[in-house]
Amino acid sequence: MATGSTPAPLPILQARDIHKSYGRHPVLRGADLTVDPGQLVAVVGENGAGKSTLLKILAGTLPVDRGEVTLSGALGYCPQDPVLNANLTVEQHLRYFAAAHRLPDLDRGHELVRLLGYERYARSAAGDLSGGTRQKLNLTLALLHDPDVLLLDEPYQGFDWETYLRFWDVVDGLRAHGKAVVIITHLVFEQDRFDLLADLADGRITPRTSSREQHDVRA
Numbered sequence: 001m002a003t004g005s006t007p008a009p010l011p012i013l014q015a016r017d018i019h020k021s022y023g024r025h026p027v028l029r030g031a032d033l034t035v036d037p038g039q040l041v042a043v044v045g046e047n048g049a050g051k052s053t054l055l056k057i058l059a060g061t062l063p064v065d066r067g068e069v070t071l072s073g074a075l076g077y078c079p080q081d082p083v084l085n086a087n088l089t090v091e092q093h094l095r096y097f098a099a100a101h102r103l104p105d106l107d108r109g110h111e112l113v114r115l116l117g118y119e120r121y122a123r124s125a126a127g128d129l130s131g132g133t134r135q136k137l138n139l140t141l142a143l144l145h146d147p148d149v150l151l152l153d154e155p156y157q158g159f160d161w162e163t164y165l166r167f168w169d170v171v172d173g174l175r176a177h178g179k180a181v182v183i184i185t186h187l188v189f190e191q192d193r194f195d196l197l198a199d200l201a202d203g204r205i206t207p208r209t210s211s212r213e214q215h216d217v218r219a
């Protein structure tokens with residue numbers, strides 16, 4: 001918890017007064033969110049509240065009608081539906097994305113594959129992978145370039161329990177290195193893992209600190 005004498009960290013990601021409608025259907029109506037380095041943020045809310053819409057806007061893949069998003073660092077984004085090439089193997093995906101990010105080697109990719117426990121599929125085509133393994137590859141690719149903030153849209157759909165725990169090991173490692181992670185979740189039992197719960201309802205976000213509360217939280 002920050003004290004009065006500790007300067008507030010500069011946010012890594014900030015969304016201000018976000019408005020978004022689909023046709024005449026308003027979804028976001030003045031949503032604000034501030035994410036600090038090293039912060040774990042859960043975006044929660046009912047089905048259809050606009051959580052995925054918000055994440056797409058934060059990721060810059062969907063334009064806003066009004067408002068602005070400020071990002072000060074590298075971004076990783078894991079959409080709900082993995083965007084993979086069915087004909088490329090896991091290893092080829094790593095190589096392709098590493099080249100796109102101009103990475104000198106595949107070390108981080110191989111480390112993530114090992115951490116998430118799917119080394120045996122290295123030579124399998126993405127189209128032949130199970131849904132859970134495709135999600136692991138999706139997550140690996142989003143993390144390959146060591147982003148400062150990671151946006152995850154329900155990342156563990158299809159994960160078995162062991163993988164779910166490994167996933168949290170990865171996230172805790174990111175957090176320990178000052179990376180911010182924003183996750184859409186429906187899992188009430190895990191909410192204590194987060195620093196901030198961003199509760200989305202009626203197009204706006206109400207921030208709630210979770211019992212973890214180790215940071216100065218503003219939204």
Ligand SMILES: Nc1ncnc2c1ncn2[C@@H]1O[C@H](COP(=O)(O)OP(=O)(O)OP(=O)(O)O)[C@@H](O)[C@H]1O
Nearest residue numbers: 022023025027045046047048049050051052053054
């Ligand atoms: N491309 C689109 N065109 C029209 N309406 C859309 C589009 N995408 C989402 N919507 C609508 O916007 C609202 C918010 O959708 P969104 O997927 O952002 O909600 P969500 O909170 O992520 O839902 P869930 O918890 O079910 O995943 C819903 O009513 C949805 O039907």
